Amino acid sequence: MNRRILVVGGAGYIGSQTCKVLKQHGYEPFVFDNLGTGHRRFVRWGPLIEGDILDPDALRQALTATAPVAVIHFAAFAYVGESVENPGKYYRNNVVGSLNLLEAMRDTGVGQLVFSSTCATYGVPERLPLTEDHPQNPINPYGAGKQMVERMMSDFAVAHGLKFVVFRYFNAAGADPEGETGEIHHPETHLIPLVLDVAAGKRPHIKVFGTDYDTPDGTCIRDYIHTVDLAEAHVSALRYIEAGGEMTAFNLGNGSGFSVREVISTAEAVTGKPIPLILDARRPGDPDRLVGDAAAARHFLNWVPRFSDLPTIIRHAWDFHRRLP
DSSP, X not given: OOOEEXXXXXXXHHHHHHHHHHHHTTOEEEEEEOOSXXXXXXXXXXXXXXXXXXXXXXXXXXXXXXXXXXXXXXXXXXXXXXXXXXXXXXXXXXXXXXXXXHHHHHHHTOOEEEEEEEGGGSOSOSSSSBOTTSOXXXXXXXXXXXXXXXXXXXXXXXXXXXXXXXXXXXXXXXXXXXSSSOOOOSSOOOHHHHHHHHHTTSSSOEEEEOSOSSSTTSSOEEOEEEHHHHHHHHHHXXXXXXXXXXXXXXXXXXXXXXXXXXXXXXXXXXXXXXXXXXXXXXXXXXXXXXXXXXHHHHHHHOOOOXXXXXXXXXXXXXXXXXXXX
């Protein structure tokens, strides 16, 4: 039985964790990555094919050489602010690159795809928690590009029989419990690693943007989902597709949120280090709360997050973070 999976962007934060989980479940991951934001040392559970999704020939060659039963697609730029400042970069890489992948899959007869989308496709929430039928009104090029890829996949399903699952992530967090892979971004923009940088003495303080939100402690609330739980969902998605599951999108989140102040105080408790903070003004476009409803993934994929409590998420991240140079 063919158990080969081509993991596009498999040297990155979530992609590498997914490769490890795929291997644990008996799959054979192959990584396709240009190592622009991924890390060679995270390619530990299958061969690396260096290539770029903007190179259609490289994609076709990788698909032909590996003949996978399915593709998992993580490759994307993912800085919201940068997407506003440089939309062409995001539409070229995230949309055109994904179109190249879809066409290469069509040309090589690979018909199953799991795609990493984002809750940014919803835009400003009209109601919470966010469910999959919430209107998609993205407010930045990053979210708009991801929504466009979702549409392309639906069109390829109609025209070419593509079978797919879309995952709309909330805030990926944590690290491999065994410390083999974790979060390394340059620049780093995510709250938990920035807070841990302060705990490790690499930054003097953490900035808190806005203390007047309509939340219990005045700071905005986000839904954090452990990277291992994200990876397990991708394995469940492969099984769902293989069993003839309907092409659809699923939210991946914990269904509950934690405030910025909660993250900081929990990090202080986990690390045993003081984390000085500076209060600053709100950033434009930050909603009070972003919390997802993942009931559909739990029901249809039999997916149950194992690491949903904030102290565990931060402890795993800290164990990885303090090993970094």
